[in-house]
Amino acid sequence: MPGVVLTAVVIALGSYFVWQHFKSGPDIVIDTHLSAPRREVLSKEQSDLYGALGNDKNNIETYARLGEVERLLGNLSASERIYQKGLKKFKNDARFYLGLGLVNIDIGHYEQADRLFRTATELNPTDPFGFQALIDLYNRHFPGQSDELNNIYRAASDFTNSPDIWAQYAKFLEDRRDFRQAFIYWEAASLYRPDDKVLKEAVERVRKILEAKK
Secondary structure: OHHHHHHHHHHHHHHHHHHHHHOOOOOOEOOOOOOHHHHHHHHHHHHHHHHHHHHOOOOHHHHHHHHHHHHHOOEHHHHHHHHHHHHHHOOOOHHHHHHHHHHHHHHOOHHHHHHHHHHHHHHOOOOHHHHHHHHHHHHHHOOOOHHHHHHHHHHHHHHHOOHHHHHHHHHHHHHOOOHHHHHHHHHHHHHHOOOOHHHHHHHHHHHHHHHHHO
């Protein structure tokens, strides 16, 4: 398993750097529709982070947060460069692959985002954020890939034990009319969050459907 993960990391990292090498043109900057106060706060943080990076080029947290701040400000090329530098120093940190995947979504490179998110989930399979990013990507940009989305949901459910993902998977299964499996995941999420009325209602709704089918 470690060898497989390392191979996947090397392939994803190599393909990303090749793409960076041949990419040309001006920096990509988009309008992220920030309010003036929010932009001011992020711009101040951006300046502070660059200062911190100048004092310590080996602080992984600075790279991770600065890449995120640049993306939030809409500075996509700058965000890419920061994540790339972070990867050169910390190539096994899933956050950089996740961040680069989000940047690629903003650019419109969905296949590349898919590869980066998958690498993030291989490096840190218990973290729900990588799987959630994959799920959102397939829901929004790969609507015809229902079977692959099912595979992603199943892996996410098994590895993360996240009640949020269980509930999403249950809804996905219910929409597919796989009520028996949907009930299992609705019930698992409800048991984890016994005070959640929405989950309780979902469990009862699917229970009634299954009883009616007997």
